[in-house]
Amino acid sequence: MLHRSFGSRVFDAANIIFLSLFALAAVLPFIYVISSSFSVTAGLIPKKFTLEAYQYIFSAKTFYRSLLVSVYVTSVGTMIQLILTSLMAYGLSYRHVPGRSMLLLMVVFTMLFSGGMIPTYFVVRSTGLLNTLWSLMIPNAISAFNLIILKNFFQSIPDELKESAKIDGAHELVVLFRIVMPLSLPALAAFGLFYAVGLWNQYFNAIMYITDQTKYPVQVVLRQVIILAYGNIGDSTDMEEVPYYGQSIRMAVIVVATIPIMLVYPFLQKHFAKGVLLGSVKG
């Protein structure tokens, strides 16, 4: 029986209050957005309930197709990116690999210096990825940031585990996939989430590399509606040619563009529960 001090219980109460307030503050604006999408005028509670914004959005065939594109790119892309990153992070997690420092420096360097939009476009072009869905998955395949932190996570796995497996004759591949990765599930879940969100939110890559409008991801189709409402960012077009979308359509667009990816997290939550390493070292 754990004896909890009075101070401890006060802390718990204060903690819960604080977290609740913060969570409320975090989610309230989104409720505002959702409710505004169902109403003619914006508000926390819909004033004149209407579905016309959603009807409008869902009536566009391009929208459905772009949803499919986004789902495909996000799911396949995340797997590719996770696998590539894990492979490389695993290799880098061994301290005695010759050239390791240099490789790490190389990776960090890419986080700081970049050639820019035009040279990258040329590379994508020369590799034949232009106007393919691969151009949305490969040019950003590995995030140096994720790579380095994942490497750290791998390093924190006790060496005994890896050594004992190898003594038993296990191949490196097996060590990676059967031991290291399952034990790093929290980290993999986190980075999988990061990659998935990044892929889902892709906009710039799509407009740069994709010509065929049947391959546009959902953000391209939907962002136009929001970005164009603002006159300041880029004004190449005549403002009167830009159909002005009422606030409910803009809100509905936001809802549809973000809810799918938001729903991924709850599924990954179980990996953030404690005690994943339980019982793994012994025996």
Add this chain to the structure above:
Amino acid sequence: MMRKDRLTKALIILISLLLMLTACSNSGSNSSNQGTTNNTTTNKNSQGNTGGGAPQAEKPLPPLELYLMYNFDGVEFPEPNNYVQQKIEELTNTKLTIHALSGPAFEERLPVMIASGDMPDAIPIPRRHQKLPYMIQAVQDGLFWEIGPYLDQFPNLSRINSKIYDNITYDGKTYGIPRVRPMARRAYQYRADWLENLGLQEPKTVDEYYEMLKAFTFNDPDQNGKNDTYGLVMMKGQPLAAYHAPFFGVPNNWMVTEDGQFIKDVLTDGYLEALKFTKRLYDEELMNRDFAVIDRPEWTAAVEEGRAGVRIDVTGSTIGIDENVKKNVGEHASFSMFSILENGYGKRIFMEGGHNGFWVFPKSSIKDEEHLLRVLKFFDDFSGEEVANYLTWGVEGEHHEVVDGVAKRLPAYYEGFGDMAGAYSAPITTLPLDVNAKPGEKRPLEILDAQLNAENEKYMIADPTLPLVSETYLEVGAQLDTILSDADVKFVLGEIDEEGWKAEVRKWRERGGDKIAQEYAEAYKRAQK
């Protein structure tokens, strides 16, 4: 737990494979539909163009394959090979491949396209890019065809107002066909029903305008017993003086004196008068207090939801807010507009470029003169009677009917056809379609729109710097403009006084304003020769 994870992983792989298959088959069938889509590289020589054929050959030439790329800002560009596009192709004898992007996306891609050389057959240069260094350099280096000499072969293209062509020349030469817009379309949109309720007339002078704003703010124009209305709404980024400036004798951006000197508007007395007028509106609470902060959505919502009575925008947008205010407030609400107020300086209004970008023709895609002429003919035909009528009215009997010689749109027009036609007409049209389309019944605000646009042309004042280039402006222009616009905002808000404002203007001069004036003067002299 391990087994469940493996199961989910397997499921994910399975689903992705399925999606992959569907995606592949979709894009497969689509690309076969579009035929030449994947061939996004340059060479689009028209086939079967046997040597020496003038555009008016008797034997019909095979359709010209035309690859266009342009900015389109609706939600959905029509499916490839929809019936509108097919009809256009039929009427112009072309096979179109169109790549449409939203405005900002298009602007991002433009320099990249120029860098990579992957250019379509014709591309519209956005207004803002007209004088950017990379564009000027590209023109100077001969990337595009000089089409000036060919224009008189095309009846519609030549009918475009030469003033507009003048505005888009480079070193006096014409490389582009403008997408024509009304040249002077600044409009003061006001609640007509409020005016009526108050027993007032549409203002003709600045004083009457002031009285109207006052009445809108204090005299309960919507007659609901509440003090919840005000006069003018403005948003972030809108010039505070320039909108009222024409009525105070101020030049349009710059003026040229008789001896070729260039003087910026801020240096004239009238400018400060116009600015002070706006400040008066702010101080007396006839104008929204958060103008420096709000953006387009809030600005539009203010008029559409019945809080503000006046908005300064363009003639073409009035019909939109009129429709929406009726939806939000009630059928009794309505908007009207005027463009010019008199204030002792005669009737004046500022002229804008008169175009929303202009089409240029890359030499890398169009290899020879014959090809160029066929491409130009497409644009000419596009504004011609057949296409203009089709896009404006649709098919007779289906989208419109003719009653007593006047065309009238049917409901079917608005159910899809209108939007689809718009995806082509707005971005492609050079000479406005209603020049050649048959006349028809238009809604009152559309008629007023056309009326004002025509009327305004009589009184418009040009900006002399439009066709001129100043190196310094290209380099630091944005920063200098910010100094002036920030000064205006601070003055109206009362953060700085008149002396402070003048100090800012001096800063502008020292940082580059004077140098720019000089460069414009020199460019002007050169252009005169």
Add this chain to the structure above:
Amino acid sequence: MNQMEAQTEMAKPTKTRNTLANRMWKVRWLYFFMAPGIAYFLIFKYYPMWGVLMAFQRYQPHVGLWGSQWVGLRHFRRFFSEPEFWMLLRNTLYIAALDLVIYFPFTIILALLLNEVRSEIYKRTVQTLVYVPHFLSWVVVVGICYLLFTTEGGVINEIIASLGFEKINFLMSERWFRPMIIGQIIWKDAGWGTIIFLAALAGVDPNLYEAARIDGANRWRLLWHVTLPAIRSVIVILLILRMGNFLDLGFEQIFLMLNALNREVGEVFDTYVYRVGLQQGQFSYSAAVGLFKSVVGLILVIGSNWIAKRFGEEGVY
């Protein structure tokens, strides 16, 4: 560990030579694993790096890099001699520092607080809710901010007024700009920022907690001796990596919040480059400013990595 190694060593009769080639051969599989990743970096990151040279040219897109005129350090000279340079530097540093000193620790504390919650359901619910704002784009966030803080009927100001105080012009004042920016960042991304720490905390062996409790530790000592050390290395790595992008602030957020009245404290390198560089099509100038930021980032990373190693931490490289 040492025992096992010693045993395997003794099992081998001859000692293999410890040359570089041999060492590499021993870990050949690891190189194999890393090959796709290395290829990726080479192709998509290093190969396009020639773009950095644009900073030393008057780059013209249609003639490409080799055709464009070289101007050496001209853009840098222009940049450093800008009257606004010091203002930009000050503003950028200020906000970057606030971000580091306020936002970063806040996410750690938030993660720890979440960790202390006993009810798993409550914890999961809060976790899911606090990361929702991350998905809203800045356009929406600033829009909502306007609704709340405007003097024209904004909720916050209405409350302030009803309490008898004078309304505060949050959106148009220099004084409130930075607090608003940091506030927005915390609101939007604090929840998201906890994810990485939660992942680290999830990997902590519960036996360590058990053992410490048996030794009589109360929750504070648990926190100090078990929890914090578990995430210490992650914190250090994140800090070092953050240094690399120290001068990179959220362009979109600041751009949307800027207006004539707060420009003095709000204009930063990124918004400046957008206006002057990109909107005016000056690729080379923007490349130069970007290069400047990258070099500063590099120095900071090298510096902080060295410091970390002095403290016995595993650096980034």
